[in-house]
Amino acid sequence: MANKNSTKHEHEDLPRSPLLQPDENVLTVRYSPDERREVIENPPRFQWIPPQIGRHSYELQLQRLSVSGQPEGKPTYFTGIAFPFFTPAEPVEPGSYSWRYRTVSDARGPSDWSQSRRFIVPADAIVAPVAFDRKRAAGIRPRLAIAADGHKALISRLDEMPAWAAFVERSVLSWVEKDIPAEPEAYPNNLRTAELWRRSYITCQEALYGIRNLAVAGVLQRDAKLTARAKDWLLAVAQWDPEGPTSRSYNDEAAFRCATALAWGYDWLRTELSPDEADAVRSALKARGEQVARHVMHASRIDSFPYDSHAVRAVSAVMVPVGLALAGEDAEGTEWLDFAANYLAGPYSAWADEEGGWAEGIHYWTTAMCYALEAATLLRNATGLNVFDRPFFRNTGNFPLYCRPAWTRRGTFGDDSTLGDAPSPKIARNMRLLAAATGTPEFAGYADQIETLSDSDESAFYNYGWWDFRFDDLLREASFGPVDAASMPPEPRIKLFPGVGWTSLQSRMDDPDHQIHCVFKSSPFGSISHSHADQNAFCLSAFGDDILVQSGHYIAHNSSMHRKWRRQTLSKNALLIDGQGQYADVDKFLARQASGAIVAHGDRENHQWAVGDATDAYRQMIPDLLRAERQLHMIFGCAFVVIDHVAASRSVPVSWFGHTLGQVETGDRSATIDTAHAMTGIEVVYSSGSVEGLSVIGGFDDVDAAEVEGLETSRRLSIDLAPAKSHVLATLILPVRKQETPKVMCFVEDQGFGRILYCVRQRFDPVCVPLAPQPG
Numbered sequence: 001m002a003n004k005n006s007t008k009h010e011h012e013d014l015p016r017s018p019l020l021q022p023d024e025n026v027l028t029v030r031y032s033p034d035e036r037r038e039v040i041e042n043p044p045r046f047q048w049i050p051p052q053i054g055r056h057s058y059e060l061q062l063q064r065l066s067v068s069g070q071p072e073g074k075p076t077y078f079t080g081i082a083f084p085f086f087t088p089a090e091p092v093e094p095g096s097y098s099w100r101y102r103t104v105s106d107a108r109g110p111s112d113w114s115q116s117r118r119f120i121v122p123a124d125a126i127v128a129p130v131a132f133d134r135k136r137a138a139g140i141r142p143r144l145a146i147a148a149d150g151h152k153a154l155i156s157r158l159d160e161m162p163a164w165a166a167f168v169e170r171s172v173l174s175w176v177e178k179d180i181p182a183e184p185e186a187y188p189n190n191l192r193t194a195e196l197w198r199r200s201y202i203t204c205q206e207a208l209y210g211i212r213n214l215a216v217a218g219v220l221q222r223d224a225k226l227t228a229r230a231k232d233w234l235l236a237v238a239q240w241d242p243e244g245p246t247s248r249s250y251n252d253e254a255a256f257r258c259a260t261a262l263a264w265g266y267d268w269l270r271t272e273l274s275p276d277e278a279d280a281v282r283s284a285l286k287a288r289g290e291q292v293a294r295h296v297m298h299a300s301r302i303d304s305f306p307y308d309s310h311a312v313r314a315v316s317a318v319m320v321p322v323g324l325a326l327a328g329e330d331a332e333g334t335e336w337l338d339f340a341a342n343y344l345a346g347p348y349s350a351w352a353d354e355e356g357g358w359a360e361g362i363h364y365w366t367t368a369m370c371y372a373l374e375a376a377t378l379l380r381n382a383t384g385l386n387v388f389d390r391p392f393f394r395n396t397g398n399f400p401l402y403c404r405p406a407w408t409r410r411g412t413f414g415d416d417s418t419l420g421d422a423p424s425p426k427i428a429r430n431m432r433l434l435a436a437a438t439g440t441p442e443f444a445g446y447a448d449q450i451e452t453l454s455d456s457d458e459s460a461f462y463n464y465g466w467w468d469f470r471f472d473d474l475l476r477e478a479s480f481g482p483v484d485a486a487s488m489p490p491e492p493r494i495k496l497f498p499g500v501g502w503t504s505l506q507s508r509m510d511d512p513d514h515q516i517h518c519v520f521k522s523s524p525f526g527s528i529s530h531s532h533a534d535q536n537a538f539c540l541s542a543f544g545d546d547i548l549v550q551s552g553h554y555i556a557h558n559s560s561m562h563r564k565w566r567r568q569t570l571s572k573n574a575l576l577i578d579g580q581g582q583y584a585d586v587d588k589f590l591a592r593q594a595s596g597a598i599v600a601h602g603d604r605e606n607h608q609w610a611v612g613d614a615t616d617a618y619r620q621m622i623p624d625l626l627r628a629e630r631q632l633h634m635i636f637g638c639a640f641v642v643i644d645h646v647a648a649s650r651s652v653p654v655s656w657f658g659h660t661l662g663q664v665e666t667g668d669r670s671a672t673i674d675t676a677h678a679m680t681g682i683e684v685v686y687s688s689g690s691v692e693g694l695s696v697i698g699g700f701d702d703v704d705a706a707e708v709e710g711l712e713t714s715r716r717l718s719i720d721l722a723p724a725k726s727h728v729l730a731t732l733i734l735p736v737r738k739q740e741t742p743k744v745m746c747f748v749e750d751q752g753f754g755r756i757l758y759c760v761r762q763r764f765d766p767v768c769v770p771l772a773p774q775p776g
Contacts, residue, residue, distance in 0.1 A: 033099075042092060069096065137327045155220055178210065204257035320379060323338075324378065362427070366426050417461075425451060522535045542735035560702070571659065583617070599611050599629075658682060683731065685731065686728065
């Protein structure tokens with residue numbers, strides 16, 4: 001952590017060298033804080049783009065400003081900053097400030113000061129101080145402490161902990177007699193195959209289970225047999241070649257697991273190792289940690305370019321446990337710990353917003369939080385750093401709670417290994433930990449719903465190869481104690497995650513049998529990473545059924561299903577304009593630019609809405625597009641009106657898609673979708689131009705037939721509009737429980753120069769939605 005000096009700085013009178021200050025772009029971090037964005041945390045989190053040549057040490061100057069914007073009092077200097085991000089340890093007084101930074105070199109002296117940036121710390125900013133005790137982190141082992149009061153105190157209460165008995169029975173004893181696996185093999189001809197890639201990382205996950213679970217149980221129970229077997233596993237894995245098939249560059253998922261397994265083993269079994277054994281394990285641990293840290297800090301450079309999903313995850317998954325295991329006895333390992341702790345306390349994460357949203361979607365929220373929450377708990381237990389005070393960590397349980405009802409299977413966005421299955425029980429584990437760490441019992445109530453409704457198979461590759469639920473329960477119970485649960489609330493009906501462009505509209509969250517849920521996306525992240533070309537798309541679920549869904553199956557990353565269907569706009573409940581969707585290829589710059597935004601929203605009695613602008617998302621494929629805007633309205637909590645506005649400098653056709661696994665019947669301007677518990681009507685209630693027809697198309701265009709052999713085929717309803725320079729299309733979507741009758745009807749009032757869509761329901765005042773005037 002940096003030093004603080006409130007007097008004139010020692011370098012102030014030295015000659016200065018120029019400071020390179022790179023410009024921001026869509027792939028870089030932003031200079032912050034500044035006047036463009038509200039500061040919501042105190043102390044403020046500082047970040048800047050470093051000069052792109054060499055490593056640097058930094059100094060930061062913080063100046064209080066008067067009401068008139070003039071410097072007030074002496075500036076505060078922070079010195080010895082190792083990374084281009086920094087958080088003061090203590091909160092500052094609310095008010096106006098300016099800040100600037102510079103580099104410092106023993107050889108060249110200080111650079112020029114950077115541009116000065118102003119910001120305001122409001123009185124109601126959330127206080128989230130940074131208390132990081134590095135000496136404690138390098139103290140008595142185990143540093144990977146599963147309890148805040150240390151393992152000696154934990155031993156005395158093991159018999160009182162339900163999680164402990166389950167952990168020993170199901171996650172420890174089975175590994176005693178299990179054969180230690182051989183080192184994973186290389187790919188045939190070094191050409192990656194999805195099957196062997198997955199088999200390799202699952203083998204490494206088993207190595208983690210064998211080492212960590214046996215070591216933890218052996219040490220806490222003082223069981224020599226368990227610790228001896230854990231040591232056997234540890235020494236075997238330490239012999240695997242760090243530069244071989246489990247290296248970071250060859251199979252990063254395997255490498256992450258090997259490094260973490262060695263960290264747990266070295267930390268918990270250090271006293272059981274001879275000097276030669278300790279050297280061998282430490283050497284392997286250091287080599288594997290260095291591979292990951294070098295990629296994170298020097299190749300991927302997430303301090304400058306933060307949109308590397310795996311590199312960001314590696315901070316929590318690898319750098320925290322490896323850093324804790326090596327802290328105090330290895331300078332590089334200690335630096336990795338400092339980087340990881342400061343990153344989690346500061347810039348983490350570019351994928352997130354303060355409301356708790358995660359741009360990559362629910363599945364990658366699950367995997368990211370799996371490691372982030374574990375790392376946060378370990379840091380809290382070992383160093384006193386509590387990142388659960390931060391707004392993102394306080395709020396992020398709201399993201400799955402509002403955007404992935406426990407009974408939905410296909411009502412979501414982005415890459416998702418569980419597509420078509422119930423939400424993973426890992427979401428429930430994440431939510432229980434968040435409930436305990438943040439004191440939010442509704443998160444535990446949502447976890448109850450998942451565990452009650454889920455039929456997810458723990459042996460599935462996306463569970464077994466990633467996490468051990470008994471260890472999750474043990475870590476949470478040992479670190480936080482019991483968790484209270486509260487029922488899901490029936491309100492609110494709209495919840496926004498504006499920074500990532502997700503909006504949830506729902507009713508009756510407290511009753512899954514009667515819940516209606518719609519999630520709408522128009523994201524500034526575009527189609528980068530695990531996001532898809534799905535700006536202004538939505539998914540609809542009701543009464544236990546997924547009705548309008550994310551289409552397709554999870555085959556494997558980079559399969560034809562993944563590249564040619566699931567990532568494409570064609571597979572979404574969205575529009576094709578002139579036969580084109582949004583950019584969905586591999587160029588990160590273009591993918592980030594193919595963005596959308598939630599530009600308006602509202603919440604009135606019986607009427608909630610959000611407006612997405614996806615013009616930029618389509619414009620790369622349709623340069624003469626002028627407008628692609630979608631309004632999504634929830635009416636009376638039971639019906640949805642979708643209004644699309646499209647304009648181009650030439651006449652273009654438009655196709656409106658709705659994907660479903662239900663049976664579809666079509667009429668001239670309407671369709672009905674039949675699912676297990678619902679009949680859903682879709683009606684064109686207004687079109688400014690000619691509706692050429694409605695059709696139903698089955699299958700997955702351009703996907704290798706062998707990939708989907710034997711899998712369920714979805715259908716897409718297509719509403720096709722004749723070419724025009726301007727389109728206004730309003731569709732009514734009305735899900736109704738079977739044996740019940742529709743409750744909402746619509747008509748258009750077109751007197752005068754405007755058009756109003758009236759939505760009526762018996763015993764309620766009508767809801768009026770403006771439509772655009774007829775062109776010309």
